[in-house]
Each structure stands twice: as C-alpha cells, then as structure tokens.
Amino acid sequence: MADFEPAVLVLEDGTRYAGRAYGARGRTLGEAVFATGMTGYQETLTDPSYAGQIVLMTAPHIGNTGTNDVDMESRRIWVAGFIVREPSRVVSNFRATRSLDDDLVDGGIVGISGIDTRAVTRHIRSAGAMRAGIFSGEEFALSDAEQLEAVRAAADMSGRNLSAEVSTPEPYTVQAEGERIGSVAVLDLGVKKSTLDYLAARGFDVHVLPHSVTASDVLALGVDALFYSNGPGDPAASEAHVELLRESLRAGLPYFGICFGNQLLGRALGFSTYKLPFGHRGINQPVLDKATGRVEITSQNHGFAVDAPLEGIIDSPAGLGRVKVSHFSLNDNVVEGLNCLDLKAFSVQYHPEAAAGPHDANYLFDRFRDMVIELHSEKEGAE
Structure with missing residues (x-):
C-alpha cells in the first residue's frame, strides 16, 4: 500500500x-x-x-x-x-x-x-x-x-446551462444508410454517437446543429423532423431551447426527444421541471409503458424531471393541445415519457440509444421513423 x-x-x-x-x-x-x-x-x-x-x-x-x-x-x-x-x-x-x-x-x-x-x-x-x-x-x-x-465555492447544478460546453461548435451531417426517408435536425445539447448512428440507420440524413441555432435556422433547412438530444444542466436554464421547440411544434415539425429533450418538451408544453434528490443513473432502471403494460429495463442519466400528472389527458398549459404521460418509473413514479395527442411529438426520459444496453427501448427510433413516413403520406394524400 x-x-x-x-x-x-x-x-x-x-x-x-x-x-x-x-x-x-x-x-x-x-x-x-x-x-x-x-x-x-x-x-x-x-x-x-x-x-x-x-x-x-x-x-x-x-x-x-x-x-x-x-x-x-x-x-x-x-x-x-x-x-x-x-x-x-x-x-x-x-x-x-x-x-x-x-x-x-x-x-x-x-x-x-x-x-x-x-x-x-x-x-x-x-x-x-x-x-x-x-x-x-x-x-x-x-x-x-x-x-x-x-x-x-463550486457551482451548483441547479440553474446551470451547460449546453455551450458540450455542443458541437459547427454544424455537420451524417448521411442516411440504406433507403433515405427524409432528414432530421438534431439539436446537439450533448448528443451521443449512438443516437446519430441509430437515426442514420433509419434512413435519415442527420443534420447535427449547435446549441445556439434558432427556430428560423432549423426551419430554413427544410428538414422533415426535429430531435433534441440528451445533455447536462438544468432544463429551467434553457429557455432559448424551449422557445425554439415551441416555434417548431407550432410549425408542424415532428419531434422526438430523449432525456434532456424530454424535459425541454415538458417545459415547451407548459409544465415545470424539478431537481430529483439523487437522480436516476445506470442501465437497470425499470419503466412502465402505459400503452402496452410492458416493463422496460432502461438506461438513464438525469437529475431533473418533468412535473406532470401521471394519469389522464392534460391540456397543454402552453396551448399546444392535449398531452399524456406515456411512461413512468416503477422505482419512484417519476415521469419517463410524454406523448402529444394533437401534435406529432413524443419524448422519453431514458436512453433508447444505450450502446452498452439494455436495448429494450430501441424501437422508439422506429416509431419516430414511422411518424415521419406517415406525415409524408398525409401530405401526398392532401395533394
């Protein structure tokens, strides 16, 4: 010794x-x-x-x-x-x-x-x-x-916006693999490589954007969908990202968010967020999918959560239609997913892209792909 x-x-x-x-x-x-x-x-x-x-x-x-x-x-x-x-x-x-x-x-x-x-x-x-x-x-x-x-004397995590520290300094694109079905703008708030790989594997051209872009920047790209990544910090300190998301949702852009992206969807819809006592971190967190009754073992890393009722359909406080909680934690009933009923938007608090596993929730990338394809079909039918 x-x-x-x-x-x-x-x-x-x-x-x-x-x-x-x-x-x-x-x-x-x-x-x-x-x-x-x-x-x-x-x-x-x-x-x-x-x-x-x-x-x-x-x-x-x-x-x-x-x-x-x-x-x-x-x-x-x-x-x-x-x-x-x-x-x-x-x-x-x-x-x-x-x-x-x-x-x-x-x-x-x-x-x-x-x-x-x-x-x-x-x-x-x-x-x-x-x-x-x-x-x-x-x-x-x-x-x-x-x-x-x-x-x-060190900074407390509450009130901290860390997106500038972890986001890409310049935009870049990951090309779609196989049959291309469209393009997606990914707001890099701390995105992981696995997320980009899974999106590209579903046929998306993936445009990875710095944290500082505006709704006008995103809509000018002509993308088919918007994705918010995981990331560190307090969602209450990311008001610019909340407003970007609200404008994009009102413009009809389909949305999928994970982890920090779930918290920011919650705030965009008008819900508040709060700091958990010690957070959820690890690859063995049980979550209930309310639609199927299935228990998923998930990978998580978050210290904040959305404050929304677990049961019933709620009118978005921000006037963005009806919302329901789609998933919740079986350990402590924390909100683990949101589903918009009048918009093409959903999010989860956990990590379906977990490279080390588990892969129980990887199907959510397929759901996002299907949502974009469905929107294409609706537009073609309207024409």
Missing part, C-alpha cells in the same frame, strides 16, 4: 473519504452522483450528459475490459471526476487498445479509488446529490478547511 498516492473525496456537508489517487492528480470539483451500471463505463465517461458531475460507480470492480476508440460516445471524457472501489490491475478484453487509467490520465480526469463506494452511495441516497471535490497530488496537502471551502 505504501506505493499508492493518497487522495480524498470531500462532500459539501463536510463528510470525507480517504482513498488512493486514480487517474490524473490534482483537484476537481462537481456534483457527486452515483451510477448503478455494472458495464458500459466508457459510455458513461464519454456521455456529455455527465459534464460537471463526479461519477461514482456502484459496481465494485471497474476497468477490466479497458477502453477503445469504437466505444467512445463523443470526442472526449466529460465527467468532472471518477470514483471507483477497485480499479482493475489488468486489461482482459480483445477489443481493448488501452487501459481505463490511461484514458483518465490523458483526459486530465482526477479520480479516487479504494474507498467504500457503498457507504458513499448510501450517504448520497439519504442526503441527496451534493457538491464534492477530489484532492490528490499537491492538492492533497491542503487543510481540511481549505478543501471544504473549495467544494462549497
């Missing part, structure tokens, strides 16, 4: 956990959250939705399958920090080209290992997600009071 460098995890409420330095050395600050997936850590690390968050993996052994370029979901690692119980000492997978530790060091991601992640998880579940910091290297020498002061 003498060969290991010390590190410490400090929570906003003053709780401290001593461990070993992992990844890059130094100081990192962010919101401490936990993810319950046993696999797919590279997808988690490179998911832009985790920007600003120090992610704790509840699975005790992380890193045994290494990392590679194929499983990257974006251009870089986005987590603010990484917490594991026991990092794998060796890489044992034929697809691996490097170790997880290599990626963390190269990405400048400060981490910590060797702490009781069960205890930290139980604490966050009881006290709620909170600001935290990991200190190692020279930063470990700071006094307890100095470390805690740095944590409490």
Whole structure:
C-alpha cells in the first residue's frame, strides 16, 4: 500500500473519504452522483450528459475490459471526476487498445479509488446529490478547511446551462444508410454517437446543429423532423431551447426527444421541471409503458424531471393541445415519457440509444421513423 498516492473525496456537508489517487492528480470539483451500471463505463465517461458531475460507480470492480476508440460516445471524457472501489490491475478484453487509467490520465480526469463506494452511495441516497471535490497530488496537502471551502465555492447544478460546453461548435451531417426517408435536425445539447448512428440507420440524413441555432435556422433547412438530444444542466436554464421547440411544434415539425429533450418538451408544453434528490443513473432502471403494460429495463442519466400528472389527458398549459404521460418509473413514479395527442411529438426520459444496453427501448427510433413516413403520406394524400 505504501506505493499508492493518497487522495480524498470531500462532500459539501463536510463528510470525507480517504482513498488512493486514480487517474490524473490534482483537484476537481462537481456534483457527486452515483451510477448503478455494472458495464458500459466508457459510455458513461464519454456521455456529455455527465459534464460537471463526479461519477461514482456502484459496481465494485471497474476497468477490466479497458477502453477503445469504437466505444467512445463523443470526442472526449466529460465527467468532472471518477470514483471507483477497485480499479482493475489488468486489461482482459480483445477489443481493448488501452487501459481505463490511461484514458483518465490523458483526459486530465482526477479520480479516487479504494474507498467504500457503498457507504458513499448510501450517504448520497439519504442526503441527496451534493457538491464534492477530489484532492490528490499537491492538492492533497491542503487543510481540511481549505478543501471544504473549495467544494462549497463550486457551482451548483441547479440553474446551470451547460449546453455551450458540450455542443458541437459547427454544424455537420451524417448521411442516411440504406433507403433515405427524409432528414432530421438534431439539436446537439450533448448528443451521443449512438443516437446519430441509430437515426442514420433509419434512413435519415442527420443534420447535427449547435446549441445556439434558432427556430428560423432549423426551419430554413427544410428538414422533415426535429430531435433534441440528451445533455447536462438544468432544463429551467434553457429557455432559448424551449422557445425554439415551441416555434417548431407550432410549425408542424415532428419531434422526438430523449432525456434532456424530454424535459425541454415538458417545459415547451407548459409544465415545470424539478431537481430529483439523487437522480436516476445506470442501465437497470425499470419503466412502465402505459400503452402496452410492458416493463422496460432502461438506461438513464438525469437529475431533473418533468412535473406532470401521471394519469389522464392534460391540456397543454402552453396551448399546444392535449398531452399524456406515456411512461413512468416503477422505482419512484417519476415521469419517463410524454406523448402529444394533437401534435406529432413524443419524448422519453431514458436512453433508447444505450450502446452498452439494455436495448429494450430501441424501437422508439422506429416509431419516430414511422411518424415521419406517415406525415409524408398525409401530405401526398392532401395533394
């Protein structure tokens, strides 16, 4: 043990956990959250939705399958920090080209290992997600009071708009695969590569747009549909994206949103959003599809949710027709999907594009494709 460098995890409420330095050395600050997936850590690390968050993996052994370029979901690692119980000492997978530790060091991601992640998880579940910091290297020498002061001075996730940090700086296009059925504008609020691949595989030319575009920009493209991606931050701080969506819906553009895109549809329809105590993160979250009665095991990563009645048909407070909640969480009854009855628009709070699985909800991309094809048929019939 003498060969290991010390590190410490400090929570906003003053709780401290001593461990070993992992990844890059130094100081990192962010919101401490936990993810319950046993696999797919590279997808988690490179998911832009985790920007600003120090992610704790509840699975005790992380890193045994290494990392590679194929499983990257974006251009870089986005987590603010990484917490594991026991990092794998060796890489044992034929697809691996490097170790997880290599990626963390190269990405400048400060981490910590060797702490009781069960205890930290139980604490966050009881006290709620909170600001935290990991200190190692020279930063470990700071006094307890100095470390805690740095944590409490960090930005809170509530009220933060992080889309500018994770969105593409320039628009680009992914060409349709196979038979082309139309085009879709994807507002990149932290989009994952798998999302673009699944849309292209359904016959869409995918126009990926920066977060700063306007409704006029989107409608000028002449696309057949609009898609809002996952992303980090507080949906209440993204009013420009809400207004863009309202204008697009009023213009008759079909819409599909996932994760952050579900929250923004909720706000566009006139519902409010709220911060969850500790969020839903992991690849084993049960969701009920109210239309079929089927339980789907889903991948999730969100700390905010839509505040809407689970039962009945609701008139949109923003005057956009009738709406109903299509899915909800079986763990805590959180809204997991919205369906517009007078518009061609729907959304889900979870991740149907989860590359590491599960794939229970992948059919939603087919539903989106069918919705666009149906609209084409209606227009041809009207002519």
